[in-house]
Structures are given as C-alpha cells and as structure tokens.
Amino acid sequence: FISTSTGWAVGRNGAIRRTTNEGNDWVLQNSGTTDNLWSVHFKSSTIGWAVGENGKIVKTSNGGENWIAQ
Numbered sequence: 001f002i003s004t005s006t007g008w009a010v011g012r013n014g015a016i017r018r019t020t021n022e023g024n025d026w027v028l029q030n031s032g033t034t035d036n037l038w039s040v041h042f043k044s045s046t047i048g049w050a051v052g053e054n055g056k057i058v059k060t061s062n063g064g065e066n067w068i069a070q
Contacts, residue, residue: 002042008064010037010050018064029064 001007014033017026042048057070
C-alpha cells in the first residue's frame with residue numbers, strides 16, 4: 001500500500017489487483033504475463049514493479065493501467 005486506501009496485490013497466473021478503498025474492492029489489472037507473480041513494490045502512486053517466477057519483472061509508470069516486461 002502506498003497510502004491508507006491505495007494498494008496492489010499480485011498472485012497466480014500474472015494476477016495484479018489494485019484497490020483504492022482500503023481493500024474493500026479490488027480491480028484486476030492486465031500484467032501481460034501468465035507467470036506467477038510473487039511481490040509488488042510501488043515507489044509512488046504511478047511507478048511500480050512486480051516480480052515473479054522465471055525471473056519475470058513487469059513495470060508500470062501509470063499506476064498499473066499498463067505493465068511492460070523488463
């Protein structure tokens with residue numbers, strides 16, 4: 001979470017979900033991969049990375065609207 005209300009979670013088959021209401025609702029974002037993702041880190045409300053199996057790294061610069069393989 002980058003604030004009390006906004007955060008991301010990652011998981012199986014490339015799942016990335018974002019919440020903007022403290023986790024009450026989650027919206028699926030398209031990571032562009034089917035590799036399992038294990039961790040996500042945001043340095044601001046727009047720039048973040050997710051990492052997972054097979055060395056997969058994806059980055060967003062727009063809050064998760066688009067993810068690009070690194």
